[in-house]
Amino acid sequence: xxxxxLIRAALAGLGLTLATGPLGAFVVWRRxxxxxxxxxxxxxxxxxxxLATDLPVYAGTLAVALAxxxxxxxxxxxxxxxxxxxGVLAHSALALGLIAVxxxxxxxxxxxAYLFGDILxxxxxxxxxxWAGAALVLALIAWRWQALLTxxxxxALAQASGIDPRRERLVLTLALALVVAVAVKIVGALLIAAMxxxxxxxxxxxxxxxxxxxxxxxxxxxxxxxxxxxxxxxxDTPAGPSIVATAAAIFALSLLPRRAG
Amino acid sequence: xxxxxxxxxxxxxxxxxxxxxxxxxxAKGEIVTVVGPNGSGKSTLLKALIGLEHSVEGQIxxxxxxxxGYVPQRLHMDARIPMTVRRFLSLPRRVAxxxxxxxxxxxxxxxxxxxxxxxxxxxxxxxxxxxxxLLARPEILILDEPTQGLDQPGVAAFYRLIEEVxxxxxxxxxxxxxxxxxxxxxxxxxxxxNGHVCCEGxxxxxxxxxxxxxxxxxxxxxxxxxxxxxxxxxxxxxxxxGHAPGHGHGHSGxxxxxxxxxxxx
Numbered sequence: 183x184x185x186x187x188l189i190r191a192a193l194a195g196l197g198l199t200l201a202t203g204p205l206g207a208f209v210v211w212r213r214x215x216x217x218x219x220x221x222x223x224x225x226x227x228x229x230x231x232x233l234a235t236d237l238p239v240y241a242g243t244l245a246v247a248l249a250x251x252x253x254x255x256x257x258x259x260x261x262x263x264x265x266x267x268x269g270v271l272a273h274s275a276l277a278l279g280l281i282a283v284x285x286x287x288x289x290x291x292x293x294x295a296y297l298f299g300d301i302l303x304x305x306x307x308x309x310x311x312x313w314a315g316a317a318l319v320l321a322l323i324a325w326r327w328q329a330l331l332t333x334x335x336x337x338a339l340a341q342a343s344g345i346d347p348r349r350e351r352l353v354l355t356l357a358l359a360l361v362v363a364v365a366v367k368i369v370g371a372l373l374i375a376a377m378x379x380x381x382x383x384x385x386x387x388x389x390x391x392x393x394x395x396x397x398x399x400x401x402x403x404x405x406x407x408x409x410x411x412x413x414x415x416x417x418d419t420p421a422g423p424s425i426v427a428t429a430a431a432i433f434a435l436s437l438l439p440r441r442a443g
Numbered sequence: 444x445x446x447x448x449x450x451x452x453x454x455x456x457x458x459x460x461x462x463x464x465x466x467x468x469x470a471k472g473e474i475v476t477v478v479g480p481n482g483s484g485k486s487t488l489l490k491a492l493i494g495l496e497h498s499v500e501g502q503i504x505x506x507x508x509x510x511x512g513y514v515p516q517r518l519h520m521d522a523r524i525p526m527t528v529r530r531f532l533s534l535p536r537r538v539a540x541x542x543x544x545x546x547x548x549x550x551x552x553x554x555x556x557x558x559x560x561x562x563x564x565x566x567x568x569x570x571x572x573x574x575x576x577l578l579a580r581p582e583i584l585i586l587d588e589p590t591q592g593l594d595q596p597g598v599a600a601f602y603r604l605i606e607e608v609x610x611x612x613x614x615x616x617x618x619x620x621x622x623x624x625x626x627x628x629x630x631x632x633x634x635x636x637n638g639h640v641c642c643e644g645x646x647x648x649x650x651x652x653x654x655x656x657x658x659x660x661x662x663x664x665x666x667x668x669x670x671x672x673x674x675x676x677x678x679x680x681x682x683x684x685g686h687a688p689g690h691g692h693g694h695s696g697x698x699x700x701x702x703x704x705x706x707x708x
Contacts, residue, residue: 328535332534338493338513339518341493342512342513386523395525
């Protein structure tokens with residue numbers, strides 16, 4: 183009989199993958215991989231600010247991740263320099279976050295939990311946050327699905343159909359910030375990007391439609407969570423990295439040539 | 444009834460003026476073709492009229508609730524988006540299977556629905572784009588060099604298709620083209636662009652205008668005469684007005700100028 187903390191960890195991971203699956207598909211389609219990275223990095227600054235001001239960690243990460251997303255969106259709209267601008271923002275936010283935390287007595291140990299996550303330490307309260315956040319992100323994406331998809335296929339095509347591509351980009355930024363805010367405590371900032379990208383990238387192979395790809399991304403994410411936790415339990419490996427390693431294994435399997443195709 | 448009207452349209456790209464003081468109008472059911480050398484602002488004009496350009500001066504008036512069917516010059520669809528033709532037709536508005544199939548048949552790619560977009564040839568892709576644009580039941584089709592990458596028969600067939608669609612649905616068509624001689628025969632009005640409007644009017648009027656000849660050379664004039672069908676029953680020099688769709692074709696006396704004879708009888 184699995185122990186409670188393990189069930190909570192599994193539930194947390196499954197809730198997370200509900201959001202990162204479809205969102206990850208957009209991250210892959212729109213080549214936003216580094217964008218997810220940057221937002222996750224910035225979350226560390228949010229954690230530091232929240233700890234310093236006695237605000238809830240979720241609020242701090244949400245605010246900073248959102249600000250980061252908006253800044254990057256604004257930069258991306260202005261030309262090709264977005265890539266390096268993103269790098270500058272991401273790494274300086276992470277560095278500033280680490281420096282800010284060093285001024286706070288006694289939280290150094292805590293911070294590594296936010297960097298690498300501690301899914302085995304998830305509480306019942308965390309679960310509520312995660313599932314609520316995931317449901318919100320899912321609802322947001324489902325609501326905007328057709329418009330998001332059209333704007334992702336081609337922005338000019340979307341605009342000619344009366345869709346504002348900037349608004350759709352904003353929706354994705356908001357969703358990404360939400361996911362980062364609720365997930366930073368579970369898989370950690372450094373591993374969120376991996377959970378966004380790897381299952382979605384693995385889902386491309388077997389998918390014939392965008393909807394199928396989002397579905398497969400959720401499925402592969404869920405398998406990664408359960409497989410990773412099992413691995414972690416068996417081999418006594420760290421849980422977060424085990425989940426990502428499992429996802430990577432699934433991705434590698436998806437690359438195997440399919441004769442029937 | 445004018446669908447889109449622009450007055451004194453000036454568009455800049457990074458401080459550089461791409462279009463200066465362009466006046467433009469297109470009426471219901473009219474086919475207008477924009478020609479001009481590379482970098483003359485043809486695509487920019489189309490994008491500005493749709494609302495895709497950011498630094499635009501001047502006035503653009505679109506008819507209230509105007510529905511636009513846009514076929515872009517190129518569609519950079521990431522191959523990582525798994526997308527069948529059928530699914531693509533339902534973007535952004537979902538359409539019924541019967542309507543999707545009918546539109547694919549009309550544009551000459553019947554039964555292509557289950558194929559992935561990434562597996563289409565250039566000609567099939569353009570036709571699917573056109574089918575998708577038509578499914579929105581637009582009042583105006585805006586096509587930016589729709590025949591890029593098509594061979595010569597493919598180009599002729601595409602313009603024939605555009606004329607057929609116009610005859611059937613009464614949709615207005617605004618397009619950019621490089622295929623001067625072919626397009627001249629399938630259009631009511633030509634706008635010759637080179638950062639500004641050089642000349643404008645019925646195809647034959649434009650083809651004989653000194654500004655046009657200065658841009659495209661005299662040689663083209665001969666080719667034009669060959670392909671031209673006569674739109675000039677009594678209003679040859681009627682510069683800015685279009686012709687009603689579906690009127691009969693006159694003959695200019697050349698033996699083989701009618702590559703689309705009988706398509707809109």
